[in-house]
Amino acid sequence: MNFACKILASFLLIFIPSTKGVTPTASEVLGILHHEIVIIPDPPKKDNILHDIAWKKDGKRIIRCINGIITNENKEKYQVFENGTLKIKHLQRNDSDSYEVNLYNSDGHNILTQTFALKILERVSKPVINWNCTNKTMTCEVTQGTDPKITLYRYRISIKEGQKAITYKWTTKPNAPFNCTATNGVSGETSVVDIDCSEKGLDIPLIIGICGGGVFFLLFVALLILFISKRRKQHRRKNGEKLELRAHRSTSEERSRRPHQNPASAPPTAAASQAPPPPGHRPQAHGPRPPPPGHRAQHPQQKRPLPSPGAHVYQQKGPPLPTPRVQPKPPRGARENAKLSSGRADPIL
Structure with a gap:
């Protein structure tokens, strides 16, 4: 291989990033709501000494530890240990996210990069x-x-x-x-x-129906008793009125059958009961002398029985009043002789 090929291969090795220690997929981690969780990364090799530990949440750094010195923006929420373990306190639903850890040695080389997918769940209740x-x-x-x-x-x-x-x-x-x-x-x-269906229980609709029927029956019985008592009172009242009417008719008939009572005989008059005056003291009045007030005839008042409603009332007249006695007038000569006989003679001197 010539010199140009060696230079090209060296250039590619320098600029192509190393994939050593990189986890291809994220590890799923489950946390309990309102609890805490500990996320532990894979341990590094023995010959690598951890010098720098950095944790990120959704690409943003949340905590870092360099040579034992921790720089934390939220100490109450996150905590990191020397082996790279991350502790999250007071888990909430918004803590469900992607977490990434980067481990570096003393030379500044990245020895591990690992990603975790945290999911927060609520505990189930009892079925x-x-x-x-x-x-x-x-x-x-x-x-x-x-x-x-x-x-x-x-x-x-x-x-x-x-x-x-x-x-x-x-x-x-x-x-x-x-x-x-x-x-x-x-x-x-x-x-x-343990299900037991040996005894059949009463359903709520059936109980309600029975109670409603009982209430309706009681109301019907009460109304019936009230109606019967009212009819009996009316019947008794009618019978009482009939009995009173019959008694009234019988008393009226008895009174109409009785004979009418005659009025009592009048007492003798005062003029008849008086004795005649003496012959020497005859009254000189031409007319009759009325009796003195104290000697007037007093007729006793008799109480008549009250007529019955059905009987006819017969009015009866009282006894005739006594007529005064009329004395005959004496002749004129006799009247003068009487005057002379009654007068006194003058004494002779």
Whole structure:
């Protein structure tokens, strides 16, 4: 080979970058949300002494250690060790990214370049198992977790797989317990349940229907009792009115059949009861002398019975008033003789 070929080969070796220690593909690393993770690169060869360690996130340097001196822009988040290991604290969802590490020896030669793909996952929750004996179905679901994988086991044999939730329908009576397992690479949870469908339970719609029917029946009975009591009161009231009317009619008929009572006889008049005046003291008045006020005839007031509503009222007149006695006038001669006899004679001197 001539001199020109040697110069060309040397030029290509100088400008072509060395691929020694370069990992062709990125290694996947899984981290748990709100936890911390440690990323460990491949160890260098024994004859190489680490002098410079540099970590980058998405092409931007986040931490560097030169001869034991650490230069870190975020000390609370990242930490590096002498062997090149990187520790990330308080993992969040935005920490999912590509991380690259570069290791240099004391001569400044790059002895290792490695890339990691970090993925942050949330831990899965415990699976929840529900079943329905009427439909012969059961469900297994997970409420929390990133990309969970659910597997249902029976007799330690996988019978169904899915994500987030799965539904299984059995054809024969389940005699063995069911196991439901949820995993996502960083966590795993399992639930075990023994299904018992020997006793048929009441459904909620059936219970609601029974309660509603009972309430309706009670309302109907209460209304019926109220109606019957009201009718009985009305019937009793009508019977009472009829009895009162009959009693009133009977009393009216009895009163109408009784004979009418005659008024009591009037007492003798005061004029008849008085004794005649003496013959020497006859009244001189031409007309009748009225009786004195104190000797007037007093007729006792008799209480008459109240007539019944149905009987006719008969008005009866009282006894006739007594007529005064009329004395005959004496003749004129007799009147003068009486005056002379009654007068006094003058004494004779």
